[in-house]
Every structure is written in C-alpha cells, then in structure tokens.
Amino acid sequence: MLRASLTSIAKGARTALAAFALLGLAVVLLPSDALAQAQSVNPTASAVTEEQLLQALRPGGEIAGRVSIPDQKATGLIKPGGQDWRAFHQGAMFWITTVALLGMVAIVLAFYAVRGKITIDSGLSGMKILRFNAFERFVHWLTAGSFLILALTGLNLVLGRFVLMPLFGAEAFATATQIGKYAHNYLAWPFMAGLVFMLAVWIKDNIPDRTDVAWLKAGGGLLKKGVHPDAKKFNAGQKGIFWSVIIGGAALSVTGVLLLFPYLAGGYADWQLVQIIHGIVAAVLVAIMVGHIYIGSVGMQGAFDAMGSGEVDYNWAREHHSLWAEEARRAQGGASPGTPGAHPAPQPAE
Ligand code: HEM
Incomplete structure (x- = not known):
C-alpha cells in the first residue's frame, strides 16, 4: 500500500518536473518581443477597453499592434508622447x-x-554711391x-x-x-x-x-x-x-x-x-x-x-555708415559734395 503511494508520488513529481523543464525551455526559446506581447494588453481583443489600454501605457511606452510588413514602426497605435x-x-x-x-x-x-521715421538730417546730397x-x-x-x-x-x-x-x-x-x-x-x-x-x-x-x-x-x-x-x-x-x-x-x-x-x-x-x-x-x-x-x-x-x-544718397551713407561712405566714395572716384568744382559721381541723382 505504502509502496504504491510512494510510486505514485514519485510519478507525479517527475511529471511536474518535466512540465517545469518544458516551461523553462519555452521561456528561453521564445523571442523576447513575443513574451512582451504575451504580457502586454492585446489591443485587438474584443473585451479590451480604452481605459485598460491607457492604463497599460508607461511613460515613453506605446500600445503596439502587429503588422505583416517588415516596417515594425508601423505597429504603433497609441503613443502618450504624441499627445x-x-x-x-x-x-x-x-x-x-x-x-x-x-x-x-x-x-x-x-x-x-x-x-x-528716421530721416536724413543733412538732407539729400544729390550724389549717389553704389552700396550693393x-x-x-x-x-x-x-x-x-x-x-x-x-x-x-x-x-x-x-x-x-x-x-x-x-x-x-x-x-x-x-x-x-x-x-x-x-x-x-x-x-x-x-x-x-x-x-x-x-x-x-x-x-x-x-x-x-x-x-x-x-x-x-x-x-x-x-x-x-x-x-x-x-x-x-x-x-x-x-x-x-x-x-x-x-x-x-x-x-x-x-x-x-x-x-x-x-x-x-x-x-x-x-x-x-x-x-x-x-x-x-x-x-x-x-x-x-x-x-x-x-x-x-x-x-x-x-x-x-x-x-x-543698389545706389544710396551720399548723405544717407555718411550719416549711417560714415567709415564705409568715405571709402566707397573714393573707390568710386567721386568728390565730396560741397567741394568746389565737385562732380556728382559716379551717377547724379534724378
Ligand atoms: C520686404 C522685406 C525686406 C526688405 C524691404 C529688406 C530691405 C533691406 C535693405 C534695404 C537692406 C540694406 C540695408 C543697408 O543698406 O544697410 C537689407 C539688408 C539685409 N537684409 Fe533685408 N529686407 C527684407 C527682407 C529680408 C529677409 C526676409 C532677410 C533674411 C531672411 C533679409 C536679410 C538681410 C540681411 C542679412 C541684410 C544685411 C544686414 C542688414 O542690413 O541688416 N532681408 N535688407
């Protein structure tokens, strides 16, 4: 009697051990994303509520579905970061x-x-110089x-x-x-x-x-x-x-x-x-x-x-860009307006 019960206990223990071993093997062999999917809320299950889905979201997380195309980015359904x-x-x-x-x-x-309006204090000179x-x-x-x-x-x-x-x-x-x-x-x-x-x-x-x-x-x-x-x-x-x-x-x-x-x-x-x-x-x-x-x-x-x-009045140039105006006037061959005998150069204003 005792011998029979011991044998049946040993049999049960062996079966349980085998079941654990199988489970362990499955955990090792299953891809990690499949495991993650198994643990997360299934968004397409008919019983799942929006509330459950939102609760399942951790900061930075997302609810993802499944796609049969290679682009895994397309699995994204809801991202709190997007909100x-x-x-x-x-x-x-x-x-x-x-x-x-x-x-x-x-x-x-x-x-x-x-x-x-900022006006030319000294008025228009009548002489133009090329600025740009x-x-x-x-x-x-x-x-x-x-x-x-x-x-x-x-x-x-x-x-x-x-x-x-x-x-x-x-x-x-x-x-x-x-x-x-x-x-x-x-x-x-x-x-x-x-x-x-x-x-x-x-x-x-x-x-x-x-x-x-x-x-x-x-x-x-x-x-x-x-x-x-x-x-x-x-x-x-x-x-x-x-x-x-x-x-x-x-x-x-x-x-x-x-x-x-x-x-x-x-x-x-x-x-x-x-x-x-x-x-x-x-x-x-x-x-x-x-x-x-x-x-x-x-x-x-x-x-x-x-x-x-592209041309500005010389007095405008003198008031706003004094150092450049003098240099440009000389480079363009113009005499200072007001100089006796000065020619408006290089081009007279209309
Ligand atoms: C209707 C629109 C605009 C008008 C009437 C305008 C007019 C002018 C004028 C008259 C100057 C020469 C100033 C001088 O002689 O010293 C100038 C210079 C310049 N403009 Fe414009 N501009 C316009 C739009 C823009 C925009 C959209 C940009 C860039 C995104 C720009 C960038 C510059 C720069 C970098 C200069 C040289 C630096 C300066 O004079 O401030 N301008 N612009």
Whole structure:
C-alpha cells in the first residue's frame, strides 16, 4: 500500500518536473518581443477597453499592434508622447509664436510713435554711391523672397487653424494649407542656397570689431535725432541681423531637412524634438525680420534704395555708415559734395 503511494508520488513529481523543464525551455526559446506581447494588453481583443489600454501605457511606452510588413514602426497605435507633443504644438508653440510676432510688431509701433521715421538730417546730397552690386541684391532677394513665403506658410501651420480656419472655413483652409505645405517644402532649397551665398558675400563685412562697441554705446544713434555713430559697411545692429539670419537659418535648414527626410532623424521622439526646435527658431527669426523689414523700408528714409537700385544718397551713407561712405566714395572716384568744382559721381541723382 505504502509502496504504491510512494510510486505514485514519485510519478507525479517527475511529471511536474518535466512540465517545469518544458516551461523553462519555452521561456528561453521564445523571442523576447513575443513574451512582451504575451504580457502586454492585446489591443485587438474584443473585451479590451480604452481605459485598460491607457492604463497599460508607461511613460515613453506605446500600445503596439502587429503588422505583416517588415516596417515594425508601423505597429504603433497609441503613443502618450504624441499627445504631449500635440498639446505643446497647439498650446505653448501657438503662444511662443504669437507673443514673438505681436511683441515685435508692438515694439516697432512703439519705436515709430517715439522716434517717427528716421530721416536724413543733412538732407539729400544729390550724389549717389553704389552700396550693393547686382549679385548682392540678387542674393538678398533670393533669401528674403523665399524666407517670406516660408514664414507665411510656416506661421499658417502653427496659427492658421485658430486664426484663418474660423474666417475661411475648413475646406478652403485645408486646400490653402496643402498648397502652402508644398511651397514650404520646395522653397526651403532656394532659401538654403541664399544663405550660403549671403555668407560668402557678406561675412567679411560682418566680423565684430571696435567700432561696434562705440556704435552700441551710442544706441546706434537710433533713439536721438542728429546722433550718428561711426560705422563701416554694416553697423553692429546689422551684424546682429546678419548672424541671426545665418545661425537661425542654419538651424532651420538642418531641422527642416530632418523633417523632410524623417528617417534620417531617428524615431518619433526625435521628430518631435526636431519640430519643436524648428518652430521656436522660426518664431524668433520671423520676429527679428519684422524689425529688419520695418527699418529697411518705411522706417528709414533712403534705406530701401540700397536693395532697390543698389545706389544710396551720399548723405544717407555718411550719416549711417560714415567709415564705409568715405571709402566707397573714393573707390568710386567721386568728390565730396560741397567741394568746389565737385562732380556728382559716379551717377547724379534724378
Ligand atoms: C520686404 C522685406 C525686406 C526688405 C524691404 C529688406 C530691405 C533691406 C535693405 C534695404 C537692406 C540694406 C540695408 C543697408 O543698406 O544697410 C537689407 C539688408 C539685409 N537684409 Fe533685408 N529686407 C527684407 C527682407 C529680408 C529677409 C526676409 C532677410 C533674411 C531672411 C533679409 C536679410 C538681410 C540681411 C542679412 C541684410 C544685411 C544686414 C542688414 O542690413 O541688416 N532681408 N535688407
């Protein structure tokens, strides 16, 4: 009797041992992702609730399904990181852009209210000197033209949904945004070419030096009529604009190319970071350019000519770029206006 029970216990123990061994073997042989799938919530099970799915998500985790194609990235169904990114894009990004843009518009309006249009104190001289040759102007307008469209179509992606869609309706907004997206993708290339040319033609005139310190100490002469600190071809303010365009433009170019070709940039989290950097740099650069466009057009008498015809009035040059004006006048063979017998050179103003 006792012998029979001992035999049956030994048999049972052997069976249990075999079962454990089999289980162990299965754990060792099963691929780790299959195990992970076995442990995680099955998103396609009919009994699974959204609540369960969301609870299953750890920070940085995701709910993944199964695909029969080689690209395993396509298994992603829900990523809490994506929800955080969307909240940032529609919240913080919207406000950063709005504050940067409206803040700069407010600064420009306040500057205009206090200082008014900056005029040429000594009046027009009647003599013109060449400030930017045709290639420099081409480079400026290539960069500026493409940047303006990139800025408008980019701003549309951040603000349009809230500002334009309610005005024009979802359908018109979607069509315009689609066209804008293509323009944004393609105009990035002339903008990048413009940056490279701009760096090549103007870097030598944009190295900071001592005259910049004195110019900055005098507030650039911008705040007070009749104050004209010395400046070479570009003053300290313009050097700031130049380097903002080059450094900001380079950051936009690198992040923009990564967004155009996302598989160069890694995974979802990397794309989100790249897009956040792209958006913030763009907002800051657009704001800076609002100030530049104001001074280069309606804010300062005689400034636009430099990028229009390429020639500026000598008195404008003397007041804003004294050291360059003298050098350029001599190089272009002109005599100082006011000198007895002086000929307006190289070309008289109309
Ligand atoms: C309608 C728009 C614009 C106007 C009217 C304008 C006008 C001007 C003018 C008149 C100058 C020459 C200033 C001088 O003689 O000292 C200039 C220079 C320059 N512009 Fe523009 N510009 C515009 C847009 C842009 C944009 C979008 C960019 C870049 C993204 C840009 C980049 C520059 C740079 C780097 C310089 C040389 C540095 C400086 O003068 O500030 N411009 N612009």
